[in-house]
Amino acid sequence: MTDLANVAVSAMSQKPASPRRRVSLGSPIAWIGLAVLILSWIAAVNLLNIPSYILPKPEAVVRALWSGLAVSPASPLGYYLPLWSTLSNAAVGCAIGVGLGLVIGSLMAEVEAIERLVMPYAFALQSLPKVAIAPLIVIWFGFGDGSKIAISALLSFFPVLINSFTGLRAVEPERIDLMRSLSASRLETYRIVKLPNAAPFIFAGLDMAVVYALLGAIVAEFLGAQRGMGVVITQAQAVSDVAGVFAALIILGVLGIVLHGIVRWCEAKVVHWGANRKK
Amino acid sequence: MTDLANVAVSAMSQKPASPRRRVSLGSPIAWIGLAVLILSWIAAVNLLNIPSYILPKPEAVVRALWSGLAVSPASPLGYYLPLWSTLSNAAVGCAIGVGLGLVIGSLMAEVEAIERLVMPYAFALQSLPKVAIAPLIVIWFGFGDGSKIAISALLSFFPVLINSFTGLRAVEPERIDLMRSLSASRLETYRIVKLPNAAPFIFAGLDMAVVYALLGAIVAEFLGAQRGMGVVITQAQAVSDVAGVFAALIILGVLGIVLHGIVRWCEAKVVHWGANRKK
Amino acid sequence: MLMMDVDNAPRRATAAPDGVLIAIDQLSKTYVSASGAAVHALSRISLDIKPGEFVCVVGPSGCGKSTLLRLLAGLDGYSDGRLLLDGEKVEGPSRKVGVVFQAANLLPWMTVRDNVGLPLRVGGKHAPAGDRIDRLLAVTGLADFGDKYPYELSGGMQQRAGICRALARDPEILLMDEPFGALDALTRERLNLELQRIWQENRKTILLITHSISEAIFLADRVIVMSARPGRILADLHVPIPRPRTFDDIVLHPDYARLAKEVRGLLNAQEHGHD
Amino acid sequence: MLMMDVDNAPRRATAAPDGVLIAIDQLSKTYVSASGAAVHALSRISLDIKPGEFVCVVGPSGCGKSTLLRLLAGLDGYSDGRLLLDGEKVEGPSRKVGVVFQAANLLPWMTVRDNVGLPLRVGGKHAPAGDRIDRLLAVTGLADFGDKYPYELSGGMQQRAGICRALARDPEILLMDEPFGALDALTRERLNLELQRIWQENRKTILLITHSISEAIFLADRVIVMSARPGRILADLHVPIPRPRTFDDIVLHPDYARLAKEVRGLLNAQEHGHD
Amino acid sequence: AEARKIRFGVGLKALNATVINCVIGEALGYNAQEGFSLDVQALGTNANVQVATDRGSVAIGVGVPSTALPLLAKGEWGGAKMFYQYTYPYKWDIAVPPGSALKSYTDLKGKKIGVSDFGATEYPVTKNVLKALGLDPDKDVSWVAVGNGTPAGVALQRGVIDALAYFDTGFGQIEAAGIELSYLPRPTTIPMVGGQFLMAMPATFEKDRDLLIGFGRSVCKASQFLLANPAAGAKAFLKLYPETAPRGASEDEAVKAVLQSISRRIKLYAPPYANTKMGAINEQEFRTEAAMNGLDLKDYAALYTNELIDKINNFDAVKVKAEAAAYKG
């Protein structure tokens, strides 16, 4: 009984906390997790004798990070120029992918014929390894930023498509009946009922999409590029600079967390009723 | 008024159709789409003069397909052995990734501390290009199927994690109140209310996961493998056999559609109340 | 859920019988349940409603009252029979009709005021509402709650907001499914009076489902008594009590007791068949 | 939504006053609305309920009745005051309590029978139910609907299923939030009688919220009349009418008219303050 | 006047020292002397370079027979002509862990041999070599794809494979990571395939012949420079592309890292044939490779020309070597 009451009390105290939760990123527990991670890294390198060409020493990685961060933003050695290049491609790609995903997902949810027409191809397209279709992408979008943006868009498109489709279909029929009884147009029903209703799931798709857009830009750079974080990694690999690879990976990881934070922040602004709705 | 009535009538007729919709794949409209696709392919090759080392002629691809399909299943020339190898790795990886995604997503949805602890790292991990962490994966999981399975699992993990987390959190508070008023344990509330409620969104995650698992297995094969569809593609690329590459891509695309169909079929079985619920 | 059979005959082919706004003719509705079994919700219902009439429907729970209302609202297709609204076959929701649903059905992402004003923002052009919304909120005791979100309201307050929403557009025909069920007696009486006032002022056609026999007699020109499933019409009783009616007067009217007893008797008979 | 202040005093420190099952002492509840404004839902309510008592609560819509019930059920934390159940501070839901919510709240993925049987499958070990579920379904007229899904039921049938669910576990204390609101008069009367029978047979403690003054008087040992928001207790009226009561008898009892008039008067006064 | 920018396409994912002799002409002033400046484009794959060259996206591209010959065989050759060979065969070797019992190629019978992947050229080439030695490459040995770079070295270290058949810069990468290798002595008969070439479209030959000669000469000078003083070449390379150095490395460490990755490659800048000018193309390489891949080709004239070689070599090589010896950076 005591246990149960405790669980119940903690369940109660969970609710008021939720509006805050979504925006906070620097929670202490995450930092503790980081500390554990770094400590086990150090332990792995030193105790398990993992050779540094597999898992470099933390200090070497810190040095590598420092060499790329503690320079002028315009330095060719810095991470800033490649980051900017990768991020700007990823941002454009993400915008296109998310936009297309939302539009096509909405059309699929609204019109069954479109679902039948598009859905199989969306799945077929996503099943193709980007590396293998790179030549085609390069032909269509050029060797420059175009193909990076295209791959970024292609990767971020899919989760938004699936989640917006699923979310838009999962509206309570009563709400649709309400709009129908008001002779609302399809667009009105979509805008006023379906879209807000699907918002949490569209945001979940967006959450994945930003990460995949970043990944898409990097993957595209691996297929051949002049600049970008993918180039930084490839170049470090070419001289077996494992610490350099790790430094770049850490930057990408942090970037992923930051992008996730931005999406959650936007979600908290938009889905304001979701955090504390009760009835 | 006539328009409106028509829309309304078609909206009405939409509902009864829905239980059927989810399982059917061979809808005529998809076949029409396919025909349009193939025609524009032929037109592109012939009219736009896209060289065949980028976009091969359909007949060459058909020939390549035939050469891989019209053989004994045990033939080293056939697609069957590599397909089996890729699919079995992808299946194991998908099972692991989906399982982990569901378990960790559930833990995150249930316990806020776990969310705070895990969420940033999940995003950081997903932001890392698999190609760049391949050496580490290979070191940990070996040169055989292990690392293929690992990458497959890593890719399929993420959408299930995010969607199960989101879906489990999006339960109507009234239903939680009901379970609380019955002094139900967390596990009971999870099993009886949250999981069924999140099912459509977990299935959407699963839908992405199967495709990503396939993709993961292929990508892993690109990084070094003895057999599999990735090897088929690499070998075809090596001898500039673009038709062969396309044949393999078509098989992967069809596979993606089939996997999607399987997931939707399972969903229709499990989420039986979703298709025709009305109140 | 069978489809209604949509024929392509011209719309005005079936002219409205003189002075009939809603013509229900041998209307049936059969649901196919998840297990495949057929549930006969309505069986060959016939009923004509004239413009400006106030009709109340009573009947045991599950007898098909909500189903009838959904068919009239054009939200579901019927299985058999004919259903004309203003001489036109009902094939979907019409702008002329406002609906109060059995559940309040407010949108959680909008404030109460936005929820109530929703009918004025969708479904084509509308006459400007002026302070209509505010007046409705005031009448239903929600004046202070316009800027709150639905989850901040009590069950009864949500139901009242739902009523405001249905009245916002001032529709020609008002279909109400147990609108006052979740309200306390006094609020209920006040809203009954308000509804009577609205109806007398601009003579809407109202079909109201209720479980309260006294409410039905107080409000209605005609009380329709339905049988247990499959729903049929047991009686169509005229209420000859003059308007405006008040709760204090009506109980004294000789017809009141007679009608109440008759309705109660009909329902009671049902009840026994039902058990 | 303020947190209740959880102190670490030992559980039995505040012994139950003799023969009091639910002790409500200066209980207050303040909601913080989305806009940040405070809504005082309950203000310093004090009330003791003895084991086996049948208490009905009436009050204007939005006065805090559901809030009180949620606090008693341990579903929400209170802002101030004390709340003891069987001598123990209420800090969360208890196995002893069954709740009927204002909305039916059935799980759409389960059949009606599974929904009704839910309390017997969760929350620890339970005595075997035998044909209890079937009996409950029969009494509420849902015998034929056990294998249907909630969306296949009418609004009233859903509400009845919700009542069955609350009775399934045979809890010591039953909290009911307008359980009969969506029912027709006859079903309502039948369920009132059934509830009285259940209560008389095994003397549960029942707290029932209702909008019907006659229902309150018919069922209750004590009728609690609440004021408009912030909810306070206006009157705590003893109903001395002997049991078992029937609807035909009770209207003839001299106390009935007196009590009804008194409650109506109290609520009426409220009503005017409210407008 | 501004030197004109020339786009040069290479088949790398990202620029690195593998193409050092093609690019350091920029740092050493050779490009300026010829009146152009270089814009190097890492296009990812040789197939991409082929496309970019055919389409005129780059003026000059890197051509390789493994891409070119199948296209020629299918009659789809886009018309580009190779005019300078900047890397000569033979760049493949077989490495074993230090102290391995395997001492020669013929010891490999019954062993597991690693290659990067089954699409990479070391696979057919090594098979061919083994065949020439009397082994059946399909039955007597088994093949394992172990990926690029460090993982391949780890596979060898862990005994996943007994020997690693790999390429020059790949070995450089593995060694740079600190994994020791020992190499089996090359057999006498190795197929002379795998050269790398500069190519341009016929239109460029007509309109911009001097550019092609100038670029060829710059590459030729740089090759001589690197052969004379690899460390100086690495320094020049790092001056152009400081970001290709290991992160946080000192200049010496950086030079060492660059050299480690390309020291085996630099040796291939000089023709392995007697009496051959730098860059001259030997048609026999094409024939060998075509035969290896079972391509039936008669006429290779469409693929290459040696007509610019004399002009390209028209410079004072001794002076370049002296410059290299004296290079300070």
Ligand SMILES: Nc1ncnc2c1ncn2[C@@H]1O[C@H](COP(=O)(O)OP(=O)(O)OP(=O)(O)O)[C@@H](O)[C@H]1O
């Ligand atoms: N979650 C909430 N946030 C803010 N205010 C709330 C919340 N829940 C209820 N309220 C407010 O508290 C007051 C009491 O609500 P409650 O639901 O207890 O009323 P009630 O007496 O049950 O009314 P009804 O008879 O209409 O169901 C109302 O004014 C309501 O607006």
Ligand SMILES: Nc1ncnc2c1ncn2[C@@H]1O[C@H](COP(=O)(O)OP(=O)(O)OP(=O)(O)O)[C@@H](O)[C@H]1O
């Ligand atoms: N979607 C559906 N599928 C199957 N059966 C249904 C469906 N909707 C309603 N029914 C059945 O039709 C009958 C009539 O339902 P309806 O909702 O019209 O009743 P009602 O008269 O409004 O009852 P209440 O007063 O309880 O609201 C009921 O027996 C119900 O079980």
Ligand SMILES: [Mg+2]
């Ligand atoms: Mg109903």
Ligand SMILES: [Mg+2]
């Ligand atoms: Mg309430």
